[in-house]
Amino acid sequence: MVKEVNATNDRNEQYLPAKRPSVIPEYFGSVIAVNGKAWPKHRVHRAVYRLTIINGCNSRFLALQLTSNGSPVPPFNVVMGDRGFLDEVSTQNHLVVGPMERYTVLVDFRVARPGSEILLKNFGADVPLMRKKSLRPCGDGNKCDRPTNDVMMFAVDGTVDNSYEIPEVLPRPRPYPFDRPVAGRRIISLVEGEDRMDRLTLLLNDRPFSLNAAKDLMPKFGTSEIWCFNNTTPDTHPMHVHLIAFKILHRVAHGRHGKRRKIPADKDERGPKDVVKVYPDMTTCIKTSQFDLRGPYMVHCHILEHEDYVMMQTFTIV
Ligand SMILES: [Cu+2]
Structure with missing residues (x-):
């Protein structure tokens, strides 16, 4: 640690x-x-x-x-x-x-x-x-x-001590099936602003936090989805989703004159994750494992000061 x-x-x-x-x-x-x-x-x-x-x-x-x-x-x-x-x-x-x-x-x-x-x-x-x-x-x-x-x-x-070697092949099967059909796609935007006292605010979808999920954050029980984090801020944010694991699909770099370039996940990211580095000037897309419990869960930035003020939204599995 x-x-x-x-x-x-x-x-x-x-x-x-x-x-x-x-x-x-x-x-x-x-x-x-x-x-x-x-x-x-x-x-x-x-x-x-x-x-x-x-x-x-x-x-x-x-x-x-x-x-x-x-x-x-x-x-x-x-x-x-x-x-x-x-x-x-x-x-x-x-x-x-x-x-x-x-x-x-x-x-x-x-x-x-x-x-x-x-x-x-x-x-x-x-x-x-x-x-x-x-x-x-x-x-x-x-x-x-x-x-x-x-x-x-x-x-x-x-x-x-020669008791251990670096394995050539890693164990299978994997605990999280990522091969389920995609039932929905969502975009979560990372947005920076200022409050009335000139303090930095960082929000998801430019909304304050509420324990009630917004209508556009209600995935269906038993499904998998693709979520894309669109980072409009100058910083990298480690985005974390509760309950599920996810697989990083790709990132799309936003070039000049609207040019888009697709970048595969890094080699050290090609496994089940629950925190993803969301770089600036990019959209980072993940595929979730199955939403297998109903109820409210959180999606938030794991920079603690961002999470506290208040880079966090509720999503409710219905
Ligand atoms: Cu952050």
């Missing part, structure tokens, strides 16, 4: 700084903690380890990377997303984890030198994530020397 803490006495670093309004648009702490401990050091053998990473930060998108001073560094072998196994193992050097996204990765520390120290770094900035391409990995024009660039350290000892 990666979460940030406020480790300063500076009044301006407090959650609600002096002379600020009672609502803040986002929050970024000064130090990153893992399982409640700031910058922990964990001893590992030269073996394959399974790490389940949960981003518990309020507003921060973690952009993770392993680095070392002199030792070869293993990649992340992503095997699971929020709700289950990916279609196939995704081997990658960087992993972007939005607030409340979960990823399970296998890391083969056998490639590291005995006695080496492997750092888990965050190359995400202390500001809201805008476009994905604004992220610069450590060493690639990014010095990564801020306190929040450090997440934790793995100290690799000399013991080699």
Whole structure:
């Protein structure tokens, strides 16, 4: 569980700084903690380890990377997303984890030198994530020397353990059938505005929150639907849907002069999920699993400050 803490006495670093309004648009702490401990050091053998990473930060998108001073560094072998196994193992050097996204990765520390120290770094900035391409990995024009660039350290000892390998094929069957016919399509727009006190408001479909679902958010029991999140704001929002799991179908980039470009889901997103990164200037489409309980549920942004004021709508399964 990666979460940030406020480790300063500076009044301006407090959650609600002096002379600020009672609502803040986002929050970024000064130090990153893992399982409640700031910058922990964990001893590992030269073996394959399974790490389940949960981003518990309020507003921060973690952009993770392993680095070392002199030792070869293993990649992340992503095997699971929020709700289950990916279609196939995704081997990658960087992993972007939005607030409340979960990823399970296998890391083969056998490639590291005995006695080496492997750092888990965050190359995400202390500001809201805008476009994905604004992220610069450590060493690639990014010095990564801020306190929040450090997440934790793995100290690799000399013991080699070959008990586990990276699997070539991931287990089936999948718990969520995504092959049901589509019974409805909905567009949910992400809209930014200001309230009477000049505080940032973020809304879904430009509506205030109500426990009663609007007429256009009432899917039928026993069906599956395609929902498209149309992001009109400059920031990336981790959109979360309660009850169901979903599959990311594609994103449509809004180019100049009305040009549209379809982008497939990233390799590490090709599994059942319940949080999706909704990038700016794009429409992100998901297919839901079957709505298999009746009643009211929530769809909301998982940046906590956005959710609180009030990037959330009720959908009711009827
Ligand atoms: Cu948001």
